[in-house]
Amino acid sequence: MTTTTEKKKSDFYQNLTTTEINVDSKDRALAEKVCEQAIIPTTKNEYWKYTRLTKLTKPKYIQQKEEIGDITSFVIDQDAFTLVFVNGFFNEDLSSKNKPSGVEFKILSEKEALPPLQATIEGALFTAINTKYLCDGVELVFKEKNQVKTPVQILHIIKGENTISNFRVLVKNERFSEGQLILGEFSEGGKTKLSNIVVDFKMEEQSKLHVDKIQFEDEETFHISTENIRQKKNSQFTINTITLNGALVRNNLNFEVKGENCESNLNGAYLLKGKQHVDNHTVVDHQVAHCNSNELYKGVIYDKGTAVFNGKVFVRQDAQKINAFQSNGNVLMSDYATVNSKPELEIYADDVKCSHGSTTGQLDEEAVFYLRTRGISEDSARELLIAAFIDEVLDMVQNENIRTFIDKIISARFHQNI
């Protein structure tokens, strides 16, 4: 493999081995081209305006297989059907054996050919890297007319110095299928790691999927997620993105709503401390009429944390009768905490109901005082108020086991005084 000498191009991915997985040939060609030509996006690029990639692109990453002994602390829902991936590679031993009926899965490296990605590769360096250097992943199919009550839980754990995991999940909800998916993103030791995850969701007619994504990686892990959701008519899709830890986390969430009468729900909660950086970039593209989308992102930022919210809603010319709501709220817990919040609406239809809003503030000190006059300590008062703020999002997580898992982490954070 040749390495480029051009200065502006980074070589952070050049030590990687080209995948042997049968990715779509057009995707592969495009990915080769993007990796060859692309330079690292800088903050001059509007799409990366508030997120610097300098630190993330410094290490020379490698793909490597690692073993882990115990996944107990990563299990979000003990009643779910669990598939475990370490550094992007399937770990069969740690995964569940009794697959519920109505859902099928196949490890990508065992497939003869992968379908083309929904995600754009052109101009998207990290998706191109994920394609060219794909470690492995899984295809999940919720079968036609099946209501799968048992949640499917995909746990991804990254481990080992300078590890990159190019991990991919392909989810297909066939017509009239219904399912629940939990994505758990964790780490276990090792300096400067990069999780580069691409997830495609294909929602066929009248299908329904609820996704809870829990991000709890350590402060030595950079994370880039790209999720693409394509919805056909009468489908319902919900994703809750809960970011509880990490060094730099970037979530790209792209909805293409291509069928009428769809519902799209995207919610997010993020708790930042230290110098953490969490960037949620969402696009909801309403291409046809009679659809609803609801978006609520809320964050609490301590110390020198930086949060970015960029939410874009498109309503195309013929997409009448769209209801699209978008809201972002932030509480800053220190004088050094930063939020860059940019809700955007681009509407080309004339009979729609859309709203967006963004608030950033501090905890209400009057409320803190009120609670203290009832005998509640200052710390507990703040905890109560923060919980009340963030609960609006966490309440969207309907599965009790997941909620308990999240609450334990948050509560532990409070008791270390964050």
Place this chain on the structure above:
Amino acid sequence: MTQKKKIIEIKNLHASIDGKEILKGLTLTINAGEVHAIMGPNGAGKSTLASVLAGREEYEVTEGEVLFDGVNLLELSPEERAREGLFLAFQYPIEIPGVSNINFLRTALNEIREHKGETPISAKEFMALVREKSKIVELDAKLASRSVNEGFSGGEKKKNEIFQMAMLNPKLAILDETDSGLDIDALRIVANGVNKLRSDENAIMVITHYQRLLDYIVPDFVHVLYDGKIVKTGGKDLALELEEKGYDWIKHDLVNN
């Protein structure tokens, strides 16, 4: 007759905010079993007194001393004051969306119990207590479980303050203009609630502009606060006299003396 237990002794209290002195040497002692009314014109320092006693940090105490059941009150944080048995019913109870009344009261009660070295209250006991105490102010049980004051009417907010007082069972309750914004029915309910909570063990400080509330919560003493000091003290008839003659009468008196 044995001497009554002193609940609070305020001695020569001076307090200011943003460099402006509001309390200018206030002295007052309240014994167990007594109800004291503090009356006075706007700007006299009534609400400042309530704020300073509750521990609002914007106020600076420049001189004087407050002993609360023998403890130096001014050294304590607001939560420690509450745990020692001081309660402030707010003039403007704030709304706290997302924090349920029940949840926060249980946290409060348990922090108070922990402070006293007692074990936490069980869920069952707590709910029984909520049912019992919400009846005192005829507070709808549904409101008790809603977010603190969120969407409550003015009357409901004030009832909720007294409900909290009932739950926390303080040694001294300071009612800061609890009558403001109440219609006559709500006023009667709130006042009856307070009366049910009166005992030989506790004391109540009623801060009010108007004599009306004192028809229902009958005070043992009425003090007139004017320009940061107590300038006149009397029995319950003093309130009637004030209502009739207005505060100008006091001002006039002060000038002439």
